[in-house]
Amino acid sequence: MTDQNKIPQATAKRLPLYYRFLNNLHIQGKLRVSSKELSDAVKVDSATIRRDFSYFGALGKKGYGYNVEYLLGFFRKTLDQDETTRVALIGVGNLGTAFLHYNFTKNNNTKIEMAFDKDPNKIGGEIGGVPIYDIDELERKMDRISAAILTVPVSEAQGITDRLVTSGVKGVLNFTPARITVPEGVRVHHIDLAVELQSLVYFMKHYPLDIDDE
Numbered sequence: 188m189t190d191q192n193k194i195p196q197a198t199a200k201r202l203p204l205y206y207r208f209l210n211n212l213h214i215q216g217k218l219r220v221s222s223k224e225l226s227d228a229v230k231v232d233s234a235t236i237r238r239d240f241s242y243f244g245a246l247g248k249k250g251y252g253y254n255v256e257y258l259l260g261f262f263r264k265t266l267d268q269d270e271t272t273r274v275a276l277i278g279v280g281n282l283g284t285a286f287l288h289y290n291f292t293k294n295n296n297t298k299i300e301m302a303f304d305k306d307p308n309k310i311g312g313e314i315g316g317v318p319i320y321d322i323d324e325l326e327r328k329m330d331r332i333s334a335a336i337l338t339v340p341v342s343e344a345q346g347i348t349d350r351l352v353t354s355g356v357k358g359v360l361n362f363t364p365a366r367i368t369v370p371e372g373v374r375v376h377h378i379d380l381a382v383e384l385q386s387l388v389y390f391m392k393h394y395p396l397d398i399d400d401e
């Protein structure tokens with residue numbers, strides 16, 4: 188595994204984005220890409236891209252750009268694309284159901300292996316090929332699951348998180364508005380869709396993009 192400690196966190200967060208785009212280029216048979224092309228595609232300014240890529244040991248040549256194959260090789264190693272991370276989803280409501288239908292493995296290395304709910308009408312079923320188990324069986328069923336997606340009602344979020352952590356989960360993607368508390372060493376990424384949408388509208392209103400700058 189490449190020494191990831193050298194890559195700043197902000198850069199590391201953009202890695203999957205770069206990886207997905209470069210993978211598409213590779214599939215199309217493209218051998219190289221300029222920072223301008225990348226910048227337009229992933230919506231990150233080219234100065235940031237150049238800085239990010241210097242951490243990857245990729246130095247773009249003027250008039251040539253970056254070698255797609257080299258970068259993909261680096262990303263695969265860094266993101267551990269060969270090893271799939273097993274993920275569980277808790278709460279098969281509207282949002283949870285959509286995620287189960289969404290094929291996460293298309294572009295990367297994560298797979299939702301199992302889902303949990305408390306609704307007897309959902310338990311025992313399967314959505315998108317993912318089995319839905321009784322939440323009461325969480326501790327028994329969770330096997331080598333290191334990450335979890337949380338799509339339960341807000342009131343359930345903390346209690347279920349505690350159980351996930353006890354079961355060995357090291358990362359939680361929290362889609363509930365709850366601010367959950369976890370022990371040190373467990374990572375929580377919080378995605379509140381309502382807040383994101385509000386924030387988008389706020390920025391659209393107050394910071395309109397000046398198309399002349401493009």
Ligand code: ATP
Nearest residue numbers: 278279280281282303304305306322338339340343
């Ligand atoms: P739906 O219309 O299917 O109820 P929703 O997203 O509007 O979807 P929510 O009330 O947010 O419903 O609940 C999301 C899902 O979480 C539901 O499927 C619900 O059965 C499930 N759920 C609620 N409490 C728990 C719990 N303690 N453990 C596991 N799953 C739970």
